[in-house]
Amino acid sequence: MIKSIHSKQIILIGAVILLVAFLFTRDIKGLVKPKEDTTAAVPSAGQMPAQETAAINLTEVSTTGKNLLNASLAAEITSLENAFKSASEDKKAPAAKLLAQKWDDLEQTVPSALYLEIVATKEPTLNNWLVTGDKFLKAYDNTRDSLLQPALLQKANTAYTNAVAADSTSADAKTGLGITIVNGMGMPMQGIAMLMDVVKKDPKNLKANMSLGTFAIKSGQFDKAITRFNSIIAIKPTPDAYFYLATAYENLGKNEEAIDAYLKSKKLAANATLSKFIDEKVIALKTKK
Structure with a gap:
């Protein structure tokens, strides 16, 4: 029994890491159990939990970034910084x-x-805060720096909170805010409820549905994940939706369904490295039949 649970954890972790690496989707950090709650109050900035996060220094970030560029591009950035x-x-x-x-x-x-945040601070429109939140959330997803992650998530949360303040009816603002809450910026169920409220009002909202699906997988609710990802695929078939669907099927021991979903993910993604991984995965699953 212990061995079975351990193997499922390995399957799940490996699948999520692969999907992050090759399909650039979200690596969900918190283990939560989504609840079919359709009411969600939007929290104010004052309701957000205080967290000790390291400040992000723009000068240091820029210097680090320019060190990764060739001399010409670094000089171009420096010129733009001087103009700013x-x-x-x-x-x-x-x-x-x-x-x-x-x-x-x-x-x-x-x-x-960080520069989008400056723009939004000076021109505080709904769109500017949404763009800023999305970029901080992408940065949070992409970094593996454990010290930088909390600061990026905090900034994404602040941006989405400001977006909600600009327009409390914005589904994009509430979806982004819900994602940050589930990932650690508040009570996870509050974030889940917010995402459920978005989906209730807009059943075809892909971002909110994807987030709920991945949260279901991370919390081990594979049946719910399968229902969610099948609904997403009916709206818009994507390689990441099929990959997560395959992951859920695999963890339930439904190998034939998993193989079918993995192969559809492979076809849509057309990524050589991911294709190799899926080919090996399919061979392994076939041996378990």
């Missing part, structure tokens, strides 16, 4: 936008998010 520093207050936001876009083009999400 010397800009008048009414020109700071446009200058920060340029830097955010440049860092994003270079696939460095942390400095990009």
